[in-house]
Amino acid sequence: MAERTVKIAAASGLHARPAAIFSKAAGEQPAKVTIEKVGGAPIDASSILMLMTLGAGHGDEVVLRAEGDGAEESINALAELLETDLDAQA
Template sequence: MAERTVTVASASGLHARPASIFAKAAGEQPAQVTIEKVGGNPVQASSILMLMTLGAGNGDEVTLRAEGEGAEESVAALAALLEKDLDAEE
């Protein structure tokens, strides 16, 4: 299992546009990835609706987990996205 804890860099957190970008990227990964906020329940990273229920704001720590083929690469790619301000992405 691959796991990484990262800090959400987007100014609006994982809401609206950043959640959409992140969910799309998660759906393109070879491994199934979950994301959870500290003390919360894991949700499917590829679901925009589930991402928005996390309530993850700017500066919050979230943990990504994936199992199976491509798990490390999937977690690394998604962690890199969370560490950027997706509000500013074109």
């Protein structure tokens, strides 16, 4: 299992556009990925509805975990997305 704590860079947090971009990318990963706010319960990172209920805002730390083939690569790709201002992506 791969795990990484990441700080959310998007100004609006994981809401609307950033959540859509992130959930799509999570669904394309070879490993199953979960995300949680520090101290919270893990949710499926590929579910846009679950992401929007996570309540993760700008500057919040979240924990990504992945299991299966490509777990480390999946975590790295998704962490890079969260560390980017997804509000600015077209």
